[in-house]
Each structure stands twice: as structure tokens, then as C-alpha cells.
Amino acid sequence: MTKTLPFSDRFMQVMEEHKADFYANPFIQAMIAGEVNPEALLYYVQQDYRYLGHYLPLYEQVCQTLTGQTIDAEVADDDREYAAHKILLDLAETDDKSIQEGKYPNSTVTDQYVNHMTKSVEKDPFIGLVALAACPYDYAYLADLLIRDGLIKPDNPFMPWVGYYRGIDKGLTRPMLALVNQTAEQVSPEVQEEALAAFIQSTKYENQFFLQGMEATK
Numbered sequence: 371m372t373k374t375l376p377f378s379d380r381f382m383q384v385m386e387e388h389k390a391d392f393y394a395n396p397f398i399q400a401m402i403a404g405e406v407n408p409e410a411l412l413y414y415v416q417q418d419y420r421y422l423g424h425y426l427p428l429y430e431q432v433c434q435t436l437t438g439q440t441i442d443a444e445v446a447d448d449d450r451e452y453a454a455h456k457i458l459l460d461l462a463e464t465d466d467k468s469i470q471e472g473k474y475p476n477s478t479v480t481d482q483y484v485n486h487m488t489k490s491v492e493k494d495p496f497i498g499l500v501a502l503a504a505c506p507y508d509y510a511y512l513a514d515l516l517i518r519d520g521l522i523k524p525d526n527p528f529m530p531w532v533g534y535y536r537g538i539d540k541g542l543t544r545p546m547l548a549l550v551n552q553t554a555e556q557v558s559p560e561v562q563e564e565a566l567a568a569f570i571q572s573t574k575y576e577n578q579f580f581l582q583g584m585e586a587t588k
């Protein structure tokens with residue numbers, strides 16, 4: 371008897387295929403160089419705060435549909451990743467709350483990514499879950515890669531930020547992957563393929579999400 375691999379193993383493959391694109395991203399390159407670009411960081415944090423405001427209710431909805439339960443308070447209640455954003459705001463030498471609340475419109479990428487997640491959730495709860503899984507998974511995987519490849523050294527100012535997200539077996543990522551793998555066994559191969567395509571699309575948006583701040587603040 372061969373045991374089928376967990377569905378989430380395919381996420382690893384997607385990340386390995388997109389690794390070069392992430393590494394070539396000017397936002398990631400600046401981070402590797404330890405260069406602080408305050409405007410790009412502020413832009414990123416502001417967009418991310420909004421993005422997470424859409425993300426959490428979608429995740430809650432998918433969990434409800436698939437498990438009949440609400441998500442762990444501990445997992446949900448990180449105040450939209452305040453701690454991670456605080457690290458970047460400190461680097462940019464600001465703690466201005468108004469930047470997180472923001473008065474600027476959502477960027478195109480933020481809107482497109484949110485729209486992609488919303489449409490995926492409407493289509494099918496498993497496809498939705500997998501489209502959402504890219505958010506914690508990609509950051510966790512990328513953080514692990516950057517450290518493993520020796521690109522973010524302990525003295526890099528972004529080390530605490532990378533450290534916050536690293537580890538695909540902790541935080542939001544762990545329960546999410548467990549739900550992905552459990553649900554995958556109950557859906558058709560066609561739905562699995564559609565879900566993986568949604569994950570790949572989310573991964574492309576993740577890369578663009580980093581980039582947008584660099585381009586908007588050039």
C-alpha cells in the first residue's frame with residue numbers, strides 16, 4: 371500500500387518553483403541587503419493591515435463551513451499581526467497608528483488578491499481554504515528559506531520580522547495545513563487541481579504584494 375502524500379506537500383513544490391521570483395523581488399533584495407526603505411515599509415504595512423482585515427473573516431467563514439467550528443481565538447486574535455507590523459514600523463521609525471488605519475485607497479494588487487480569495491471561497495470551501503493557505507504558508511516557507519540559505523543573518527535588521535513568520539509548523543499555518551490535508555482526502559481530483567491553481571495564483575499575488583510598495587514609493 372502506498373500512502374498518498376499530504377496535499378500540502380504540493381505547496382512546497384510551488385514555493386520551490388517560485389523561489390527565484392521571490393529572491394529577485396526588489397523588496398526581498400532590499401531586505402536581504404538590510405536596507406530600510408521607510409516609505410516602502412509604511413506602504414506595505416498599510417496595505418497589509420487592510421488585506422488582513424479581509425482575510426480573517428474569509429478564513430473564519432471557510433472554517434465554519436468545513437468544521438462547523440470557529441477558529442481558535444488565539445490564532446485569530448493577533449490584532450492583524452500587530453507584532454509583525456510593529457517591527458517594520460519601528461524600522462521606519464514611526465508608530466503612527468493612522469498609517470495602519472490609513473486614508474489611502476487600496477492598491478490594485480491588494481484589491482486583486484482580496485478578490486481572488488473571495489471568489490475562491492465563493493466557488494468552493496476547499497478551493498477557498500487553499501487560496502487562503504498561501505498567506506501564512508508562503509511567508510513561513512520564505513522565512514525559512516531566507517534563513518536556511520544564509521541570506522538573512524542574525525544582525526540583519528529584518529531578522530525579527532523574518533523570525534516572526536518562520537516555521538510552517540506553527541502559528542496560523544499549522545492548524546490550516548491540518549485542515550487542508552484532512553479536507554483534501556474528501557474532495558475530487560478536479561477540485562484538488564483547481565485548489566492548487568488557486569494556491570499558485572495567491573503565491574503570485576504574494577510576490578506582487580511585496581513589490582507594490584517598492585514601485586509606489588520609488
Ligand SMILES: Cc1ncc(CO)c(N)n1
Nearest residue numbers: 418421451505506509579
Ligand atoms: C499579504 C500577506 N501575506 C502573508 C502574510 C502572512 O500572514 C501577510 N501578513 N500578508
